[in-house]
Amino acid sequence: MDFATRINKVRERLGRLSGFLFFRQPNIRYLTNFSGAGTLLITRKEAILFVGFLYYEEAYRTAVGVEVVKVKDVLKELPKSKIFNQLRKVGYDPHEISYATYLGMPDALRNKLYISHKMRGLRELKEPDEITLIRNAQTIAETSLSKLKQMIRPGVTERDLRIQLEYDMLQLGSDKPAFDLIVLSGARSSLPHGLPQDRKLQPGDILLVDMGAVYKGYHSDMTRTFILGENKQALKLYEIVLHAQQSAIQAVKPGIELGQLDRIARQVIKAAGYDKYFGHSLGHGIGLDIHESPRVARRVRTKTQPGMVFTIEPGIYIPDVGGVRIEDMILVTPTGYENLTKFPKSLDSAIIPV
Numbered sequence: 001m002d003f004a005t006r007i008n009k010v011r012e013r014l015g016r017l018s019g020f021l022f023f024r025q026p027n028i029r030y031l032t033n034f035s036g037a038g039t040l041l042i043t044r045k046e047a048i049l050f051v052g053f054l055y056y057e058e059a060y061r062t063a064v065g066v067e068v069v070k071v072k073d074v075l076k077e078l079p080k081s082k083i084f085n086q087l088r089k090v091g092y093d094p095h096e097i098s099y100a101t102y103l104g105m106p107d108a109l110r111n112k113l114y115i116s117h118k119m120r121g122l123r124e125l126k127e128p129d130e131i132t133l134i135r136n137a138q139t140i141a142e143t144s145l146s147k148l149k150q151m152i153r154p155g156v157t158e159r160d161l162r163i164q165l166e167y168d169m170l171q172l173g174s175d176k177p178a179f180d181l182i183v184l185s186g187a188r189s190s191l192p193h194g195l196p197q198d199r200k201l202q203p204g205d206i207l208l209v210d211m212g213a214v215y216k217g218y219h220s221d222m223t224r225t226f227i228l229g230e231n232k233q234a235l236k237l238y239e240i241v242l243h244a245q246q247s248a249i250q251a252v253k254p255g256i257e258l259g260q261l262d263r264i265a266r267q268v269i270k271a272a273g274y275d276k277y278f279g280h281s282l283g284h285g286i287g288l289d290i291h292e293s294p295r296v297a298r299r300v301r302t303k304t305q306p307g308m309v310f311t312i313e314p315g316i317y318i319p320d321v322g323g324v325r326i327e328d329m330i331l332v333t334p335t336g337y338e339n340l341t342k343f344p345k346s347l348d349s350a351i352i353p354v
């Protein structure tokens with residue numbers, strides 16, 4: 001990882017700003033290697049990481065290419081610092097702070113801060129090292145899901161499955177789960193982001209598993225839907241969703257609009273008559289955040305570029321009946337794409353005999 005190049009990327013994007021303040025962890029980690037809490041100021045000449053007592057030791061041991069300054073209250077101390085006083089306009093992304101933090105800023109700080117979206121796409125194009133870490137996270141997830149598949153049978157609960165998945169991923173080296181793992185069965189599978197409960201699996205159930213690992217800060221994200229034994233309606237939904245997903249994936253190449261990918265998948269679902277049951281966007285960028293730029297949604301005009309990694313995850317969710325979602329991570333390559341998700345998803349592989 002070349003942190004100096006990354007900091008230069010920030011400087012190239014400054015435009016008329018004399019500096020930029022970062023408050024959120026993933027950006028700070030991306031730019032400094034430091035994975036704790038702090039505030040990072042990047043100017044044309046300097047890069048200073050402000051941290052409190054809790055993270056000071058970690059920061060000076062791990063941060064690369066920045067000066068580490070210990071503070072008690074960065075919001076009060078920053079505007080008094082010599083470096084800050086030399087700056088005129090300092091950009092920040094309001095998504096990185098809470099409204100309470102904003103209200104708590106002294107005027108001397110707030111008066112120099114300008115809302116800026118210039119750094120939104122900073123992490124959009126992944127370096128080879130980052131892709132390797134995403135692959136590692138995905139391998140952990142796939143190994144764990146393969147093992148979990150052996151456990152899927154009537155009588156086991158959503159919670160049992162979630163615990164096993166989380167345990168196996170941690171044991172295989174995951175920093176933590178990439179998000180609260182989603183394991184939903186029967187009609188509950190229609191809740192796109194529901195929480196696993198004590199419901200026992202039954203013959204004929206749909207089982208939706210949305211899961212991811214984190215490896216050295218980098219996330220993976222995958223959804224597989226299984227069918228326990230016979231369920232004609234589930235088979236039908238599965239085939240439609242799989243067709244929608246494959247249609248969008250096969251269209252990935254450099255220069256295609258991200259919105260176009262969404263529209264391709266949505267059209268397949270619409271043609272089958274289920275578009276009102278596909279209420280979310282097609283996918284999202286992934287990396288140091290589970291959801292990051294770029295968005296893969298209907299009206300996004302941004303064009304794909306080699307190095308982008310994003311999910312493609314169409315779904316159909318019918319209340320009181322159930323839902324099907326299939327999610328892979330796609331890397332845009334110079335000639336097309338690579339599917340980073342290798343876990344089987346054919347209809348045959350989704351059916352679990354009971």
Ligand SMILES: [Mn+2]
Nearest residue numbers: 221311313327
């Ligand atoms: Mn996802």
